[in-house]
Amino acid sequence: MKLVDINFEEFKEQKALLQKLKSMGLPTPKTEHYRYFGIKPILDKEYALTMPKTQKPEEANHIEIEDGSVVKAPKSLYIEMQKNIKIDDSHYDQIYYLNHLLSERVIHIECEEDMDLKIVHKHTLSKALVPYRIKLTIAAGKRVNFYEEHLVLAQDALYLYGYDIDLQENASLKLVQNRISNLDEFALIAPHSVQCNKKSNFALFTFDFGSAKTLHNYHIVLQEEATTDANHVIFGSSSGRMGNTFHIENRGKESKTTQLSRNILKDKARGIFDGLLIVKNPAKYSSIYQDSKTILLNDGAFMVSKPQMEIYTEYISEATHGSATGHIDEEALFYLRQRGIEESLAKEMMVVSFLNEIFEKLGDEEIKEEFIKLYEERQ
Amino acid sequence: MKKVMQIINLHAKIGEKEILKGIDLDMFEGKVHAIMGPNGAGKSTLSKTIVGHPDVEVTEGDIIYKGKSIIDMEPEERALEGIFMSFQHPVEIPGVNNAYFLRTALNAKRKHLGLKPLNAAEFLKLLKSKIKELGMKEEMIHRSLNEGFSGGEKKLNEILQMEILEPDFVILDEIDSGLDIDALKKVSEAINNMRDSKRTFMIITHYRKILDYIEPDFVHVLKNGKVLKTGGIEIVDALEKEGYKIFGDA
Amino acid sequence: MGMEKVDKIINSDYELGFEIDIEEETAPPGLTEDTIKFISAKKNEPDWMLELRLKAFHAWQKMEEPKWAKVTYPPIDYQAISYWAAPKKGSKSLDEVDPEILKAYEKLGIPLEEQKALAGVAVDAVLDSVSVKTTFVEELNKLGIIFCSISEAIRDYPDLVKKYMFSVVPMTDNFFAALNSAVFSDGTFVYIPKGVKCPMELSTYFRINAQNTGQFERTLIIADEGSYVSYNEGCSAPSRDENQLHAAVVELIAHKDAHINYSTIQNWYPGDIEGNGGIYNFVTKRGLCEGENSKITWTQVETGSVITWKYPSCILKGDNSVGEFYSVAITRLAQQADTGTKMIHIGKNTKSLIISKGISAQKGQNSYRGLVKIHESAKGAKNFSECDSLLIGDNCGAHTFPYLESKCASAQVEHEATTSKISEEQLFYLRQRGISEEDAVSMIVHGFCKDVLNKLPMEFAVEAKALLDLTLEGSVG
Ligand SMILES: Nc1ncnc2c1ncn2[C@@H]1O[C@H](COP(=O)(O)OP(=O)(O)OP(=O)(O)O)[C@@H](O)[C@H]1O
Numbered sequence A: 001m002k003l004v005d006i007n008f009e010e011f012k013e014q015k016a017l018l019q020k021l022k023s024m025g026l027p028t029p030k031t032e033h034y035r036y037f038g039i040k041p042i043l044d045k046e047y048a049l050t051m052p053k054t055q056k057p058e059e060a061n062h063i064e065i066e067d068g069s070v071v072k073a074p075k076s077l078y079i080e081m082q083k084n085i086k087i088d089d090s091h092y093d094q095i096y097y098l099n100h101l102l103s104e105r106v107i108h109i110e111c112e113e114d115m116d117l118k119i120v121h122k123h124t125l126s127k128a129l130v131p132y133r134i135k136l137t138i139a140a141g142k143r144v145n146f147y148e149e150h151l152v153l154a155q156d157a158l159y160l161y162g163y164d165i166d167l168q169e170n171a172s173l174k175l176v177q178n179r180i181s182n183l184d185e186f187a188l189i190a191p192h193s194v195q196c197n198k199k200s201n202f203a204l205f206t207f208d209f210g211s212a213k214t215l216h217n218y219h220i221v222l223q224e225e226a227t228t229d230a231n232h233v234i235f236g237s238s239s240g241r242m243g244n245t246f247h248i249e250n251r252g253k254e255s256k257t258t259q260l261s262r263n264i265l266k267d268k269a270r271g272i273f274d275g276l277l278i279v280k281n282p283a284k285y286s287s288i289y290q291d292s293k294t295i296l297l298n299d300g301a302f303m304v305s306k307p308q309m310e311i312y313t314e315y316i317s318e319a320t321h322g323s324a325t326g327h328i329d330e331e332a333l334f335y336l337r338q339r340g341i342e343e344s345l346a347k348e349m350m351v352v353s354f355l356n357e358i359f360e361k362l363g364d365e366e367i368k369e370e371f372i373k374l375y376e377e378r379q
Numbered sequence B: 001m002k003k004v005m006q007i008i009n010l011h012a013k014i015g016e017k018e019i020l021k022g023i024d025l026d027m028f029e030g031k032v033h034a035i036m037g038p039n040g041a042g043k044s045t046l047s048k049t050i051v052g053h054p055d056v057e058v059t060e061g062d063i064i065y066k067g068k069s070i071i072d073m074e075p076e077e078r079a080l081e082g083i084f085m086s087f088q089h090p091v092e093i094p095g096v097n098n099a100y101f102l103r104t105a106l107n108a109k110r111k112h113l114g115l116k117p118l119n120a121a122e123f124l125k126l127l128k129s130k131i132k133e134l135g136m137k138e139e140m141i142h143r144s145l146n147e148g149f150s151g152g153e154k155k156l157n158e159i160l161q162m163e164i165l166e167p168d169f170v171i172l173d174e175i176d177s178g179l180d181i182d183a184l185k186k187v188s189e190a191i192n193n194m195r196d197s198k199r200t201f202m203i204i205t206h207y208r209k210i211l212d213y214i215e216p217d218f219v220h221v222l223k224n225g226k227v228l229k230t231g232g233i234e235i236v237d238a239l240e241k242e243g244y245k246i247f248g249d250a
Numbered sequence C: 001m002g003m004e005k006v007d008k009i010i011n012s013d014y015e016l017g018f019e020i021d022i023e024e025e026t027a028p029p030g031l032t033e034d035t036i037k038f039i040s041a042k043k044n045e046p047d048w049m050l051e052l053r054l055k056a057f058h059a060w061q062k063m064e065e066p067k068w069a070k071v072t073y074p075p076i077d078y079q080a081i082s083y084w085a086a087p088k089k090g091s092k093s094l095d096e097v098d099p100e101i102l103k104a105y106e107k108l109g110i111p112l113e114e115q116k117a118l119a120g121v122a123v124d125a126v127l128d129s130v131s132v133k134t135t136f137v138e139e140l141n142k143l144g145i146i147f148c149s150i151s152e153a154i155r156d157y158p159d160l161v162k163k164y165m166f167s168v169v170p171m172t173d174n175f176f177a178a179l180n181s182a183v184f185s186d187g188t189f190v191y192i193p194k195g196v197k198c199p200m201e202l203s204t205y206f207r208i209n210a211q212n213t214g215q216f217e218r219t220l221i222i223a224d225e226g227s228y229v230s231y232n233e234g235c236s237a238p239s240r241d242e243n244q245l246h247a248a249v250v251e252l253i254a255h256k257d258a259h260i261n262y263s264t265i266q267n268w269y270p271g272d273i274e275g276n277g278g279i280y281n282f283v284t285k286r287g288l289c290e291g292e293n294s295k296i297t298w299t300q301v302e303t304g305s306v307i308t309w310k311y312p313s314c315i316l317k318g319d320n321s322v323g324e325f326y327s328v329a330i331t332r333l334a335q336q337a338d339t340g341t342k343m344i345h346i347g348k349n350t351k352s353l354i355i356s357k358g359i360s361a362q363k364g365q366n367s368y369r370g371l372v373k374i375h376e377s378a379k380g381a382k383n384f385s386e387c388d389s390l391l392i393g394d395n396c397g398a399h400t401f402p403y404l405e406s407k408c409a410s411a412q413v414e415h416e417a418t419t420s421k422i423s424e425e426q427l428f429y430l431r432q433r434g435i436s437e438e439d440a441v442s443m444i445v446h447g448f449c450k451d452v453l454n455k456l457p458m459e460f461a462v463e464a465k466a467l468l469d470l471t472l473e474g475s476v477g
């Protein structure tokens, strides 16, 4: 089937969702957050809709989700397949509702304790359309590190997935999304919704390396004194098309958003950074900061940067954004070469240093090594 | 000696924090009052209170200036009544031309005194003569107010404003910090030249050097939001030897 | 604290809101082929122009009003608008211009009698749908400069018009441009021949006077190789309770080594604090840097209109060509502005600079929207944008929506933006020196806008500064 000809009558029972989707319609090439992604060919393509199977997961020390089904999970963890979860009714992305509509049951992971968790997504079905959703609840005052990886084996497929995250008061989540895919014809659209309750803290690190087509659309809502620190690295090559779009709403007072985006693009790859930071009138004394930087390694690589702000109160502590797209600093390159470092290595050093701010914040050498390996492979 | 300003049991807070905890201080016409005290004692807060900074809230007590309470007056009213403060950290105001700003301020004062405003040419003549005296670079008056000025240049610019506006009550908050040896001399000379039987100075400083040039009539020690000691220059000698601990804790 | 104390009377008056008391001929409301034929006939246009208008009209009928801008307003009924209004008396020679009009323009500060005119400024005055007077024409003609109304140009210089009109803004570029192409009434035409530096400021003053009419002017400026021209437009309208539509198109063409400076002081009636009345200002302005080393500079001071939708743009086609955009936009009352620019880099080493200053007060909503697009061919291109917003009061909004696209590795695109309120510390510093709070705010705001105001030609900078003060008066608090 094609997404454009989905028969919505089949979903009559899910009234609220259906209504919402109908009022918004499917995205078009003019839809702001899909503008540069090229949604049309994806909507028009024939896929075999494949619903996840429910099965009893094997015991393991991480979670593994294969084509939408939980196949492995730690025993201690509370995971359940849930129907009719509360959804985010102000998400800006149509696909968020479609994704929910197609995923009758949602994988619900509840974190009642401090913990470190690893989740591996395996995408194995070629020519398939696979929808699933994950709901993640972090109990009040708990700290969770959540590390996500994607293993892509599917060719020519479309996967829809995303998180509904509920950070309760004072909770803290560090979500690392490592989304490497070297299959050109793999598409992933992932609408996420994150509710940050009072004084909670959401740290996000996303890494998109490779040549797939991926778009992550985040709707993040911050209540009083909540903070979000979002960091993104894209290293795109070949005809990859990778993007992150955001609506981050500062709704409560003294909330705080910082966002860093670093992009390196090669060949014909396209990177999209589209971040809208909103400060609502009650969010007095909030601060927002956004900084997007890009290096294009060759002509024809394409970066679209849209750092955006909407501000509805005068009482704002900081509201700044900046964006710069350019090339490797020739002066610095020359400096390194003058000290005897060969050009390709000097370039690599420059590129790695360009990303360092984020790598250092994350404090994970593994991802850095992965990046370097990939960078070298792609030379 | 005529009291020009009386500070009576002044309590003030910034935000939730009480910083001035009952200041009593008399200052006299034509005299130079030096104020010393450890970091965080409340010296700048006291100055800000006198000039009506919106961050400071007076919770108790009063400030009588020229026989009137001023604590309910707007900052510009106090300024027009002759109170001038040089800021410890002068703010930068992009796009606002230094000379234009000063002329506006001077003409506001002249209007208040019932005098004709100075036109641009007259003003420029006055300004240039002062600039020369202070050894400032002339281009500075055409730049945006304090923008990109070095620490010392900002301080000189404060003194320039003092000279142009000819206030009656001059508060100098660490005017000597950040000045090079020559500039300190120039500033001290400028202050000495401005001294007369009517004009009062309140000079906040951490260092003896400027007081050697200026020779204050009174030295007050402020600590923990209170005036602990009032006397003459001999206080500075004691401080130099022993530090603020000799004045105990308030 | 400081700002809250400045609780001044909210509405400063719109001083230009008077009505000119003359008899006008207006077409009945409605838009059909007949309306277009009527307009064309009124202007004695050649057939080719009518055909083009009809073509645009048919395209427009199939188009939809754009919805992406961050402005909200009730639907516009295009059939309820009158598309033609002209003074009954009135001709191009000064002796025949209705004295009421001369008086009115005098009151607007635009003397049309040449002996009184500002030295060095030639004026074209457009009242509703027609140009009522163009000054200094003969002097300019001696240099080969053409400065006339677009209606005259269609009659007298058909080759130039055919060649250049619609060449930068195609007639179907967007909904409002298509509408304008169908019904445009008058506007200004300028041609500067090769190597000529226009010795005086050229200026058009647009005035909407008649009730219930839209104004659809069209301006076309061509600067031939090595020439220079500085052009300014000003606008105003009476205060009325109803909304009036203004949909203009401006096309600029700069050939090799030519430089066009285009400044606007937009002071259409802004409506009231409840959002009643005011001009809907939907304008398409675009310049083409056709030749090498050409340069187009847009400077705008936007203080009026209840809705503004406007993106003066540059297509940087010639190698080394330069596009600049300097903007001050103030929204107060219930005004909404969605304005910015587009810089399209095609040629090598092209450069663009964007300086935008937005000020919001009362219920104003101010959005900067700008596109910088670097094509793969634009080797060594450079863009820098700086967009700052100032909020005065807690019921207004400031928004920044840049779109930065680059496909060229040797190009550099840089964007910086900040939003803040007037700094309490700055305000206090000035007040400590005896400057009143209102003057202090005005001083800070002028300082904030300085980089833009400095770009205006002298005569207009003075006007803009005065306008800024007038606009700010009473909206602080
Ligand atoms: N805006 C403010 N918010 C919170 N606390 C403040 C503020 N301003 C001053 N304080 C606090 O008030 C106390 C007194 O500060 P003040 O600046 O008056 O000290 P000072 O005597 O001038 O010190 P210094 O010699 O270092 O200049 C300090 O503890 C300072 O941290």
Ligand SMILES: [Mg+2]
Binding pocket: B043, B044, B045, B088, B173
């Ligand atoms: Mg201090």
